Amino acid sequence: MDETTLPALLLRNYQRFGDQKVAMREKEYGIWQSYSWKDYYEHVKYFAMGLHDLGFEKGDKLAIIGDNRPEWVWAELAAQCLGGAPAGIYQDSILTEVAYVIDHADAKFVVAEDQEQSDKILDMKDQLPKIKNVIYTDSKGMRAYDDPLLLFFPDVEERGRRFEKEHPGFFEKTLAEVQPEDVALIAYTSGTTGSPKGSLLSHSNMLRMALNLNQVDKKLESDEFVSFLPLPWIGEQMMAVASSLAIGFTVNFPESPETANADTYEIGPNVMFSPPRVWEGLSRSVMVKHMDASWFKRVAYRLLMPIGYRIADFKFDKKSVPFGWRLLYALAWVCLFRTLKDRLGFTHIRSATTGGAALGPDVFRFFHALGVNLKQIYGQTEISGISCVHHDGDIDPNTVGKPIPETDLKIDNPDPEGVGEIVSRSPALFIGYYKNDDATVETRGDGWLHSGDAGYLDAKGHLICIDRVKDLMHMKDGRKFSPMFIENRLKFCPYIIEACVLGHEREYIAAMICIDFKNTGKWAEDNRISYTTYTDLAGKPEVYDLVEREVVRVNRTLPEGARIRKFLLLYKEFDPDDGELTRTRKLRRRFIAEKYTKEIEALYSNAEEVHVESEIQYQDGKKTTIIADLGIRKMRPVSQYVEKKMKWWQLFR
Secondary structure, eight states: OOOOSHHHHHHHHHHHHTTSSEEEEEEETTEEEEEEHHHHHHHHHHHHHHHHHHTOOTTOEEEEESSSOHHHHHHHHHHHHTTOEEEEEOTTOOHHHHHHHHHHTTEEEEEEOSHHHHHHHHTTGGGOTTOOEEEESOOTTOTTOOOTTEEEHHHHHHHHHHHHHHSTTHHHHHHHTOOTTSEEEEEEOOOSSSSOOEEEEEHHHHHHHHHHHHHHSOOOTTOEEEOOSOTTSHHHIIIIIIIHHHHOOEEEEOSOGGGHHHHHHHHOOSEEEEOHHHHHHHHHHHHHHHHTSOHHHHHHHHHHHHHHHHHHHHHHTTOOOOHHHHHHHHHHIIIIIHHHHHHHTOTTOOEEEEOSSOOOHHHHHHHHHHTOOEEEEEOOGGGTTOSEEOBTTBOOTTSOOEEOTTOEEEEESOOTTSOEEEEEEOTTOOOEETTOHHHHHHHHTTSSEEEEEEEEEOTTSOEEEEEEGGGOEEOTTSOEEOHHHHHHHHTTSTTEEEEEEEOTTSSSEEEEEEEOHHHHHHHHHHTTOOOOSHHHHHTOHHHHHHHHHHHHHHHTTSOGGGSEEEEEEOSSOOOGGGTSBOTTOOBOHHHHHHHTHHHHHHHTSSOSEEEEEEEEEOTTSOEEEEEEEEEEEEOOOGGGSOOOOOOGGGGGO
């Protein structure tokens, strides 16, 4: 059998490793449960035959919703073995989002993790007439349910075992009929500008991408990978499914999203792939914890981190490190960096990558200072996740690397400065959008993927992605700027979790900033500042002063015309449930501009504060109205801020 499909690779790994190698682990009740490649194969086999016995046919669709669990991957492979396609749904999706994906994908069956996810489907079953069964994987809380739509995952597997006895060889025959060009996955886009579109990706698309990436970012059979990002995201599909099957490394599933950091520490992965928000969160946590550490640790951090930054700069500039700096770094490694890497769970990390959005250079530099060889990946769902990546020894924090093998990339309609739309093509280019031929023609009608991103190629052949073409802004005087670039700089601050930069066709740049409640709250407690809620904390003058210092830090790195002149602190964080972010945590700028019209207009007036009354809805459906007066802070010219030099005794504070 040609190993050109995901099910064929599963069969190969089963025949090669059997029960001698762990394929995946899941932490349950504090204990890691292991599954060999034999277990993996048999779960897929029997669930597939159970599905078929229930009426799943070639070409059918299977929707899956829940946290990262082995059952998710088993169900996905089972659908593929039968010639069907899975469609993943983010576990925190609200009812309308769940209904949209299930209905749009024409799913006949849904695999729902637990009671919460099953309830979402059952509450809307009258609106989802195509659904034949809802198969749940966790029986907790389901004993009293008697809806005929419901089936338990192990019961479907048992049904498959009975089916095998009656039809021996059926599964092997069906698996062998799966072709490389068959649809393997319907991956829904993030939907930054509207409803998500279903990208049709074939087995060939997924595997060519995984193998081409492996040529420049090597994975090994002995590697460990922790799968804690949502499986509907193409980045997680790329690693936990396609690359795992192609290479044969072990995938580990944490007990819950809340324990992901602790579980990652226990595993000590060799491979890690995460979007910028994860790396930003880790850097924020390190910076906050060092401020709460003993005086000796604070001194060590403040003295030794600059050494790491200097070594990182040597690496980025491709310069050899002088002997004296190597000696200093060895001291810093023993005293600080070795322990920091261990605390983050990165002791054995070899392949660390980030993608899904641009990562700020400050965060990039921070991890290289620690000795983590972090690389940027660039791509889209429509090209199976990957177009470019940094190569070892050729890392630039301001770029997203070079194209991977078999990928062609060019800049379409460049302006005089060389900036234009990024277009690419490769064997991983998607088949098209499900039930949306017009969008397919617009996106890949000429055989090239039109990304909608603006960027240019530098003299070294690296791609520099500036922002979405639609998000690039120009001020009233015609000066262009990238809001995403400024936002990434702001988010390096431990007290800022999100920001939306404004200024399109305006006289100056302003920002709406969301504080990090946990870190800012800890700072307030340390400084004996009392507060009650997020809204109360964000309105404190001391917090405005704290954030202003960070805005000054960012403004010093920006050209005069691209500096933030005013900002306000929002009364809540941006939230996907409120439509302000996508499920992959990207800003929906158009929606934000409409929702916060009053706040934005106040930023461009002479007002010193703006009164807001906003209704918010909690996850349990309850609603409340927030009433607040948001202060508007006007920035002085950077030259008027006094640069405070740290005295030697301040190291001990």
